[in-house]
Every structure is written in structure tokens, then in C-alpha cells.
Amino acid sequence: MFISWLTEPLQYEFMQRGMIAAVLVGIVCAVVGTYVVLRGMAFFGDALAHTILPGIAVGYLISGGARDTLFWWALGTAVIAAWGIGAISKQAEIKEDTAIGIIFAGMFALGIALISTVQSYAVDLSHFLFGDVLGVSEQNLWFIVIFGAMILFTIGALYKEFLTLSFDPVLAMTLRLPVNLLNNILLGLIAVTVAISLQTVGVALMVAMLVTPAATAYLLTYRLPAMMGLAALFATLSSVIGLYLSYYLSIASGASIVLTATLFFVAAFLWKKRKSG
């Protein structure tokens, strides 16, 4: 009974692909998200995800609604936006979060405006905003595998550099680590993560995948490798459970995954409160 409950959705190929995509994206987001949480970049991540909408819109208009090339548009816009926001937030004239807020809302509005010129825009817009994990193509899955592996490899290879830079930037400078380069690499990694997550959770819910599993893990451990591992575990569980809930309760997949992740966070938060209080 329970077994058939579990296997029934997986007889559909789109469910299998969606499941694999959601888990892979969840793991990559969780590991990258560890740094997003520790460095207090949640707002940056949210803004970055929204900022890529005009890029996707242009790709969407040029390709006449085809979705296969959208990944490259998302990737290009995300990298440019990440470094752009990174550079602008260093200007002293206006506070960092205000600058990010202005750019992010403006770009998001531009994206909506562009997409609204197409007749069927409501459906497509909602896919970009909230994701469509069951619409993941095989090609899309390959992008996720290849770029996800590159992201995880980079995080592993530069582990101690990112750790030192995040914990104590002054130490990183006295040690003559290439601080600016490392910061830009990290921004680039977040950007690529946003691009590969577009299809599964969409721009509006992206920040939850970056922040929520990592924050849950943060409550439960005090070693960085354990935090990354636990975050990946919570992301995996959220993706799998979320997709089953989505299938059986007929709720939107992205929202279902994010809600599951949120429940894990609330549970961890209450458990921690009870333990320490």
C-alpha cells in the first residue's frame, strides 16, 4: 500500500525527471546557501533571482516561446546581474540594501513588462515566477548535472579560502588572499545556482532554496562541513516530500517543496528552543 503510494507517481517519466532535478537543485542550493546564510546575503540572493527576469523575457520573446534556450539567457543575465549588483553595492552614495532594492524591483518590473507583451503571458510568467519542475526537459536535466557539479567542485576546491574570507575578511587580506577575486567567484557561483534552479522553483521562491535548508542546518550543528551536509539532506528531503505532496494534493510543485523546507526549519527551530530553553 505505502510502497505503491510511493511508486505510483514515478511511473511517469516527467515525475522521475522532476524528482531528480528537484533533488540535485536542492543539494546545490543548500551547499551554496550555506555561504549565503553565513554571510547574510539572503536579500542579495532574492534580488539576484528577480533581477534575471528581463533576461529570461528577452530570450523568451526572441525564441518565440520555446524554453530550451532560456537556460543560457538565465545564466548570462544572472552572472552579469551578480557582478553588477556586487559592484553597485560598493558605491558609497546610497546604502547597499537600498541600491539592491531599487535595481531588483526595477529589473523585475522590466521583465514583467516585456513578458506581458505576449498574449499567453499569464501562464508563462507564472512558470518563470514559481517554477515548473514537472516540465524539466532532458536537456535541462543535463544542464543541472553539469553546472551543479562545477559549482560543488569549486566550493570544495576553494573551501578554506571561502571559509577564511567569510569568517574574517581582515585575516584574508592580511594573508594576501585574492579577496576581490574570491568574492566575485562566490557571486558567480550564486548566479549559476540561480540559473539552474529557475526551472524547478522559479525566481520568486528561489531564495527559500538558498536560505531555508542552510538555516535549518545552522540551527543544528556548529561545524561548517556538517552544516553543508545537513543542509543538503534537508533540501533532498524537502524536494522528495514536496513533490509527493504536490502530486497527491494537487498543489504547485515549487510551493510544495518550499513549504516542506519551511516546516523542517520550524521543527528545527522549536526543537532548538526547547533544548536550550
Added chain:
Amino acid sequence: MRYNGRAALDNVTFNLRVGERVAVVGPNGAGKSTLFKVVSGVLQPNTGEVTISGSQPLVHSCIAYVPQRSQVDWSFPVSVADVVMMGRSAKLGPFNFPKKRDWDFVNHALKTVDLENLSARQISQLSGGQQQRMFIARALAQEAELMLMDEPLTGLDTPAQEGLLDLLDTLREQKVTVMVATHDLDQAAKHFDRIMLLNKKIISFGAPGEVLNAENLLVAYGGRYKAVDDSCCEEGHDHVH
């Protein structure tokens, strides 16, 4: 060592001797932190240059900056050993993970500061004195020849302060030069070889007896120097979580 900066600091030039212990004193805003940041290469002087043993600090990692405890994110998920290992991260180079030699440095540094039994603790579980010693261990793991400590005694209770001062003696034996920023003139006079009295520029630099006279202090602090008595050091909130 020479430094010629502007604005926050003006025309500061001085020499240090290997293994000596210098207290940097002066009123708030005198540029003590700025001086340390310029010497360690974190800030670039607008004009002038810093040379250490004849080379620029840009190619040196033999200088360690020991941060003020209030400027550290103590909830960060790292252990004491993790933090000390960070001192090795430049020597390791990208893509490399710590080798036995690096662990030897870390373990030896932890032993020197008497924290080897606490190496697996999360950093917020240390007392204030232990936290300060952890950063000194990190500087040792970095193989620093010059350590710059920003208000290391602030907020420590008396036993923790004494433990730290003992540790400074150990550092002297290891030929490590130490510069300590402090606002406690009594402590500076008692425990340091030389005192640098700073307020935008060096007002006086020499043995405590020569530096701490009424005339110099009046120049440095204006009429306010009596107010800097060690009042805020005595409260000592050295707490364990």
C-alpha cells in the same frame, strides 16, 4: 619599518626591534586601529609607503592582526582548531587541504596558548580570555613575526588579563614582536618595553618613563587624560556560554 600616511594618521615613522613589546596608546580616534590596518596591509596609505624588513607588506604574511573580540561573529560554525587552521590557508595555496605539517603547526600553536584540550569546541563556548588566546594561536600558525593586537585586554577579568600577559612573555621568547593597542596607561607602563603615544601622529615613542609624562599626555589627550583611567577595564565580563 616606515609608514607615511595622511588624514587619520600623519607622517608616522618608526622602527621596531625584533621580539620587543610595544603598547600603542592614545585617545579614541587617535588612529590606533588605522595604524594597525595600514601596517598589516588591510588599508593602503594615501601617500607614503610601508616597508617591513625592506619589503612591502603586500608580499608579506608575516604580520598578523588579532581582531577585537567585539568584531567577530562568534556564532559562526567553526571549531577552535578550524579558526587556528585559517592562519595556514595562504601557505597551503588554493585546492590544497591541510597536511601533517599544517596540523603540526596548529597543534603546536594550540599548545603554546594552552587550548589543546578545547580545540574541538565551537568558538562561542570559549571564555573571553580563551577567545583572545585562540587568535594568538592563529597568528602563531600563520608564522607571524609581528602581531598586532587591538585592545586584547578589554573586557577580560584580571586572571584572564594576567594569563594573556604571561602568554606575551612566551611570545617574546619565540622572538615574536608584539604591538598592542590599549587605553590602559597603567598596564602599558607596567608590562611593555616601549610605549607609542599616538594622536594622528606619534607624540612620543620610547621607554614608559620617558613617554608617560604630564607634558606628553596633555598633548595627546588635551585636558582629558585623567578620564581615561582604567575604569572600563575593571568590570571584566568574562563569560562562558
